[in-house]
Amino acid sequence: MADKKKRRRTDPSDSDQQHLPFRNSLKSDEIILQTLKDLCSSSSSDGATGTLTLSDLGLASTCREVADLSLSSVQSTIETLILRLTHSILSGQGFSFSVPSRSSANQLYVPELDRIVLKDKSSLRPFANVSTVRKSAVTTRILQLIHQLCTKNIHVTKRDLFYTDVKLFQDQTQSDSVLDDVSCMLGCTRSSLNVIASEKGVVVGRLIFSDNGDMIDCTKMGMGGKAIPPNIDRVGDMQSDALFILLVEKDAAYIRLAEDRFYNRFPCIIVTAKGQPDVATRLFLRKMKTELKLPVLALVDSDPYGLKILSVYGCGSKNMSYDSANLTTPDIKWLGIRPSDLDKYSIPEQCRLPMTEQDIKTGKDLLEEDFVKKNPGWVEELNLMVKTKQKAEIQALSSFGFQYLSEVYLPLKLQQQDWL
Amino acid sequence: MADKKKRRRTDPSDSDQQHLPFRNSLKSDEIILQTLKDLCSSSSSDGATGTLTLSDLGLASTCREVADLSLSSVQSTIETLILRLTHSILSGQGFSFSVPSRSSANQLYVPELDRIVLKDKSSLRPFANVSTVRKSAVTTRILQLIHQLCTKNIHVTKRDLFYTDVKLFQDQTQSDSVLDDVSCMLGCTRSSLNVIASEKGVVVGRLIFSDNGDMIDCTKMGMGGKAIPPNIDRVGDMQSDALFILLVEKDAAYIRLAEDRFYNRFPCIIVTAKGQPDVATRLFLRKMKTELKLPVLALVDSDPYGLKILSVYGCGSKNMSYDSANLTTPDIKWLGIRPSDLDKYSIPEQCRLPMTEQDIKTGKDLLEEDFVKKNPGWVEELNLMVKTKQKAEIQALSSFGFQYLSEVYLPLKLQQQDWL
Structure with a gap:
């Protein structure tokens, strides 16, 4: 039977993809695109959190x-x-x-x-x-x-x-x-x-912007992408036909998506700070979100550190709280890798890592933070993580093949609107 | 007298530049450019070290x-x-x-x-x-x-x-x-x-190249520059009218030069790996040097670590010695900051840092390395560093004003052909 299947396929490189979990659950790209269009239009119409100010809340004087x-x-x-x-x-x-x-x-x-x-x-x-x-x-x-x-x-x-x-x-x-x-x-x-601040982020995908007077087309930046400029005040003229912004924690996942030109299949802008978010990337993300009115979906490791990174993008770091209005991007959705994904996508046991004592402590501390508490879905996921004491990196998806991330996992997540 | 000088100048921002050390030693840019053209033509004609192979030396079998x-x-x-x-x-x-x-x-x-x-x-x-x-x-x-x-x-x-x-x-x-x-x-x-390998380098200046099929013009990359692609095999079609490549250790110096568009005053390509050289940046530098036949001038901190970084670009790291031919860039010139610059440019005492015991040990170890020993000028500089027990960062030049690096130090170094 397996033989027969193999013989039917002419492209040998595709033979192993038949066995990819959930590949058969994927609908056509048109259907997924429609999901994204809905997300995009709802994001540009509400955006209430983004425009609310301290004066609106009567807090301007205090x-x-x-x-x-x-x-x-x-x-x-x-x-x-x-x-x-x-x-x-x-x-x-x-x-x-x-x-x-x-x-x-x-x-x-x-x-x-x-x-x-x-x-x-x-x-x-x-x-x-x-x-x-x-x-x-x-x-x-x-x-x-x-x-x-x-x-x-x-x-x-x-x-x-x-x-x-x-x-x-x-x-x-x-x-x-x-x-x-x-x-x-x-x-x-x-x-x-x-x-x-010195820059370390890169951006690629459906975005055109000006950097110090030079027009940059991020669909024409090869695999390396465009380095995010250190000075946001010389960034402007943002234009995009993307339906969402994909915020990626790690470089390796970014490279995979850039090489596969994921942004051409599902129009998006892909951005990463390669780990801990730096000020330049945070300002750039905020500017994209504000000017283009696009939803932001985040792809981070399934560990407390990943959620912490999400929180810095979302509601700021404590030592720069005076500038949180400019540095934070409201309403970032947690797309993955979420603790519940580990079982849902049958991530093999050996690709999951046991959490250290410190990890578990950080996880428990996060459960006390306001920005986590206000999102019941996040609380549930974090509780699951702390309970199972398991974490996983984005790269764990490579156990199903190098392109599983771009070809199955992300499209399926988008199709199922599986973000929190 | 000081008053008179001030009144004469209309741009107040320039008033402080009168007192910049060595500013008066600077000749016109045309003269400096001629120096660079000589360097460039000598670099493209010899290049013997670059083309010599193991077979030439009778070492191919061993x-x-x-x-x-x-x-x-x-x-x-x-x-x-x-x-x-x-x-x-x-x-x-x-x-x-x-x-x-x-x-x-x-x-x-x-x-x-x-x-x-x-x-x-x-x-x-x-x-x-x-x-x-x-x-x-x-x-x-x-x-x-x-x-x-x-x-x-x-x-x-x-x-x-x-x-x-x-x-x-x-x-x-x-x-x-x-x-x-x-x-x-x-x-x-x-x-x-x-x-x-994941990328972290950036490049800006007089270089056009293709990254995965997209043509990139590095003079039009604003201040952020172009992220160096992680996969050198999809990099090609390099063209340049630069006279040299400026290899910079640190991000801060890179930003200064990118903002001042230093490459327009003295045609060059500016590249940095932001610290320890990564494989992608090393491959990229090697490719530029080989294809464009340009001299490479390095600007690193005046400490053992800066010299170590220079050596990794120049003759490779031990754990990837099997690939040194592709990863190394021969004949990199040490432009600055050199230990002798500290006195020569009157770097204020408080901007110099005392070397730690570990620094001094690293410095002495470097003196035993073949790649240092074969360059008498380097040995002399390193001996001076170990003797004075002082180190200094590139940023120490900011003590003479933020743009001292791009407006006085580098032009003067080039004019005086002050590289080793």
Whole structure:
């Protein structure tokens, strides 16, 4: 019987695909595409979470948020601030900065917004005080350097900033921390200050955008894809005929999908930060979601770390809570690999990995987090993970053949609208 | 006097540039360009090191090297091998693989080639032997999987390969190690086996090339640049009007040069692996150097680690010595930051870092390495580093202003032909 089957097929490379689990459950691409069109139109019509602001919730006076400001506004805000300090000095009162507190006691998860925000507590940083004189000197110097960046209109990294005055800053954590203070004080994002993070993300698929004036067509970026620019303020003119954004945790899965040009079969934009999300990729994802109004489906490992990554994209990291509005992408759907997929797709026992004590602890901690609790489906999945004590990487799907991910698993997930 | 100077200048952002050290030593760009043209023409005419082979040196019979093979040759080589094994089995003798040894005892640094190569020692891996039965089973399975990749003409990562048979491979180090064995046995590069490394490098500047059929113009890649493709076999059609390749260790320096479009002032191709060189970037650099016949100038940190990175690009890493011919780029010039630059460019004391005990040990170890010893200039620089016990990052140049690197340091280095 097996012989007969083999003889019928002319392409030998296809012979092994007959035995792929669930291959027979796949409907035609047209049917799957219709599912995606429905998802896409519902995503562009609601998007309520995305547009809700602190003022809508009556929180504007008790919470603090930064915004993208133009270089000239940053410049004039700094000038106004310094002018005020000068007046204060000339009137014999010395000077002090009012610096928003960024401690976790001043942070708040807002369920309606589905992200962490900063409350409005501030503290004074007087120059004429032994305990704050150094920090206020550092703050003044950072303000001066930022002003210089705005005048020249160039971008630098945090490391560059540190090296402009090592004698004063002493070590980079000090200049980094004051840089965040300055963001909060001026009420603008770190990108508005022209201080950028190094990039590591890549993007490929149905997206056209401009990077520093150059038009980039991401369907024509081969397998390597386009490196996501470190400075979001020079990214613009986004156009796309995609039906969704596929956010991929790992490089290996990204490569598979890029080589198979998955985005041509199911119009999408594929993006990855190759592990822990960096600021540049988070800003880029947010911009795509906002401008193109596309649903975002996430493909991460089935372990607590994968869910953690999803949460950073979704509702932000604690140490940059003041900028959560710009860094987070609301309403990301968890497509896979989900703990329930392990049995559902019969992932072989030897491709599952036992969770370590630390994994289990991280999983349990996540169950206490607001952003997980508000999604009953996620809670259920995470409970299953902690109960079975099993995790699995995206690559575990390779046990059914190298292209199982792009040819069966993802199409079936999309067809069944199997996201949470 | 200072006032007068300031009043004369209309652009306030330029006022600080008057005090930049060595700015006045800079000649016109035309003069510097002529220097680069000379370098470029000498590089394309000699290139002796690049074309010298093991056979030229009479080492072909005692050393082993792999080559890029087409998919169909890999396929037929595997088929021939398996046929031979089958004959052996049918004649009642069982089967065994002859596997080249990849241990350090079987490695050799060849000064004429300036890289590490593998000698010709092999060992037998019989199936009918308790100590080798598992490894020969793994080898057979890997051969089968590679054959499948060739038939389908798709690329996978080592991680994918591992997951196709976790039960057999047990852990990834085993499948990785046998994969390297198979490369050596078949006499072809790992890229020829369609097993790829994940990419992390980026390229920008005066280069046009094709990635999986898409033409990429690296002058139109904005600030983010083009991600270097993971699979070199689908990279081709390289064209360039650059005069040199600038190999940069770190992301921050790359961003500075990309934003300033340094490649438009001095026609060059700028490439970085963002730290430790990955296989994809090494293959890409090698291909650029070979096809475009351009000199390669390296900008790395002034520490033992920077020199180590230079050496991996230049003469290869020990664990992939069998493929050093394809992975290494001969004749890379050490442009900066060199230990002697610290005093020469008056890098402020506080921007230099004290070397740790480990740094100093690494530095001394490097002094014993053949690839350092053969370049007297490098030995001198490294001796200076170990003596002064000081290191410095590329970013230390930011202490003279954010654009000092692109506006003064690099142009002056080029003008003075200050590379080793």
